[in-house]
Amino acid sequence: MIDLQHVYFAYEHGQYLLEDVNMTIRDGDYISVVGENGSGKSTLIKLILGLLSPSRGSISNTYHHRAYVPQRFETLNSQFPITVWEVLNCYRQVLHLKHKEIIRDCLEQMNVYSLKDQLIGNLSGGQCQKVLIARALMGHPDLLIFDEPSTGIDVRSQEELYPFIKDLNENKGVTVITVEHNLKFAVRNSTKMFHVVGGRGHFCSPKAYLDEYVSATMGGNQ
Numbered sequence: 412m413i414d415l416q417h418v419y420f421a422y423e424h425g426q427y428l429l430e431d432v433n434m435t436i437r438d439g440d441y442i443s444v445v446g447e448n449g450s451g452k453s454t455l456i457k458l459i460l461g462l463l464s465p466s467r468g469s470i471s472n473t474y475h476h477r478a479y480v481p482q483r484f485e486t487l488n489s490q491f492p493i494t495v496w497e498v499l500n501c502y503r504q505v506l507h508l509k510h511k512e513i514i515r516d517c518l519e520q521m522n523v524y525s526l527k528d529q530l531i532g533n534l535s536g537g538q539c540q541k542v543l544i545a546r547a548l549m550g551h552p553d554l555l556i557f558d559e560p561s562t563g564i565d566v567r568s569q570e571e572l573y574p575f576i577k578d579l580n581e582n583k584g585v586t587v588i589t590v591e592h593n594l595k596f597a598v599r600n601s602t603k604m605f606h607v608v609g610g611r612g613h614f615c616s617p618k619a620y621l622d623e624y625v626s627a628t629m630g631g632n633q
């Protein structure tokens with residue numbers, strides 16, 4: 412479980428970006444964090460990951476193996492000549508995992524073992540995202556956190572990717588939090604949505620969020 416209680420956060424010398432955020436994430440949840448650009452979604456994720464500390468309030472975490480799947484373009488220099496297998500092998504060493512078979516297991520789990528000798532920079536967006544998930548699976552995460560998994564990925568690849576994420580959540584016992592701009596898959600996959608707006612956040616059901624979104628959009632067009 413992750414529990415945020417009365418969390419406030421401001422970047423240095425700034426005003427509060429997040430104010431009095433309360434959020435409880437339970438085992439088996441699939442939470443899509445939604446909200447406008449600049450509302451503080453990624454900041455919230457960094458707080459949950461422990462990369463930032465709250466200005467006020469508390470965050471408690473009982474997950475032992477948290478893994479983060481970044482946006483494809485965030486961490487990779489596509490010109491860097493490194494293969495898929497080498498990327499996972501580096502991570503294996505970081506995690507101090509003894510057996511190399513874990514690389515094969517995780518690539519196979521994501522159906523991308525055939526890509527093992529390809530340069531990471533030559534992969535399509537969808538292939539690359541699956542490889543990044545395979546890398547995250549090496550640590551046997553009980554919590555997987557994604558930052559906009561569909562960024563730079565065409566619709567067909569999205570249709571392939573999201574069922575993998577849902578399967579990890581539903582059938583492999585992985586709790587999922589994802590910053591999400593892809594409303595279609597957020598509504599389809601999530602057990603709950605967390606809507607960040609005006610520095611605050613609230614949980615709602617996917618259907619309630621969709622209704623809220625549609626009525627706000629239609630209101631804006633009138």
Ligand SMILES: Nc1ncnc2c1ncn2[C@@H]1O[C@H](COP(=O)(O)OP(=O)(O)OP(=O)(O)O)[C@@H](O)[C@H]1O
Nearest residue numbers: 422423428446447448449450451452453454455590
């Ligand atoms: N390291 C930082 N120092 C100062 N301000 C920052 C820093 N990181 C982000 N911000 C600011 O905080 C605000 C929220 O950023 P954040 O990335 O959390 O929003 P977001 O909701 O994830 O946005 P998007 O949907 O565009 O990715 C933005 O105004 C951003 O400029």
